[in-house]
Amino acid sequence: MIIGGSASQALAAEVARELNDKLCSVETKKFPDGERYFRIKDEICEDEQVTIIQSTGYPQDENMMELFFILDTLGDMNIKNITLVSPYLGYSRQERRFKEVECISAKATAKLIQTMGVKHLVSINLHEESICDLYDIPVNNLSAMPAIADYIRINFPEKKPIILAPDKGAENFAKEIATLLNTDYDYLEKVRLSPEKVKTKTKSISVDNRSVIIVDDIISTGGTIVNAINILKLQGAKSVDVVCVHPVLVNDAVLKINAAGANSVQGTNTLKSEVANISVAKTIAEHLKTL
Numbered sequence: 001m002i003i004g005g006s007a008s009q010a011l012a013a014e015v016a017r018e019l020n021d022k023l024c025s026v027e028t029k030k031f032p033d034g035e036r037y038f039r040i041k042d043e044i045c046e047d048e049q050v051t052i053i054q055s056t057g058y059p060q061d062e063n064m065m066e067l068f069f070i071l072d073t074l075g076d077m078n079i080k081n082i083t084l085v086s087p088y089l090g091y092s093r094q095e096r097r098f099k100e101v102e103c104i105s106a107k108a109t110a111k112l113i114q115t116m117g118v119k120h121l122v123s124i125n126l127h128e129e130s131i132c133d134l135y136d137i138p139v140n141n142l143s144a145m146p147a148i149a150d151y152i153r154i155n156f157p158e159k160k161p162i163i164l165a166p167d168k169g170a171e172n173f174a175k176e177i178a179t180l181l182n183t184d185y186d187y188l189e190k191v192r193l194s195p196e197k198v199k200t201k202t203k204s205i206s207v208d209n210r211s212v213i214i215v216d217d218i219i220s221t222g223g224t225i226v227n228a229i230n231i232l233k234l235q236g237a238k239s240v241d242v243v244c245v246h247p248v249l250v251n252d253a254v255l256k257i258n259a260a261g262a263n264s265v266q267g268t269n270t271l272k273s274e275v276a277n278i279s280v281a282k283t284i285a286e287h288l289k290t291l
């Protein structure tokens with residue numbers, strides 16, 4: 001049985017279709033004062049394996065609270081075998097203390113998720129692998145890169161693009177995609193030319209007259225990508241397209257990226273977004289089959 005929370009209902013339906021599983025009928029709504037309501041409309045047997053699919057991106061607190069309502073309802077129904085698929089796990093960027101006595105939000109949410117009865121957590125490209133260590137239950141951190149590579153293969157068949165990470169932290173994403181597509185990859189590196197002068201450039205490959213596809217895990221304000229596009233244009237890139245796993249896209253991020261000269265911006269459907277045209281349903285379904 002698959003339950004889709006309101007942040008991920010379309011994705012949940014797609015996963016249920018892939019698995020030939022039943023999608024549980026639920027009622028979700030928001031009262032005029034902003035409080036959430038949740039009800040399960042189908043019968044679920046106590047020994048049933050239930051998978052909840054709910055991302056906890058914006059509005060994080062509401063989606064998180066709805067998740068707790070779903071878990072509490074399942075608890076009342078005596079259902080014990082619960083897997084949570086949270087393709088985008090909110091509060092993951094504060095997974096440690098950067099300043100003294102800060103709340104480690106990722107740890108606080110981990111505590112709540114476990115206390116509420118989740119026995120197994122599945123997510124996609126967690127901000128840091130170390131988030132898994134905040135949990136006492138098994139956590140699987142899946143990669144959306146095969147889905148992104150398929151998207152590139154289908155939509156850019158005539159090109160042999162360079163897959164480019166905007167920084168060293170995203171290099172592994174570029175490498176994974178490039179390996180699947182049998183093409184080149186690189187990342188942008190800051191080089192200090194003098195105590196006052198820093199230049200950002202590709203680490204080892206020239207982008208001059210090449211098609212480039214930038215890949216990152218998250219696009220939030222778009223600042224990282226805009227900076228990368230500006231550098232690639234200066235270095236003579238023929239075209240620049242952009243893909244990401246989690247299209248957080250605050251404010252006018254897509255507009256800014258397009259204005260900087262990107263041909264296209266795409267993301268996966270870990271979050272609802274105008275650019276979420278790459279589906280991770282197969283990635284999730286294939287993994288759930290192995291549990």
Ligand code: R5P
Pocket residue numbers: 169170216217218219220221222223224225
């Ligand atoms: C950083 O660790 C991430 O991989 C992204 O590069 C970052 O979150 C993007 O943020 P923004 O779009 O605000 O530059």
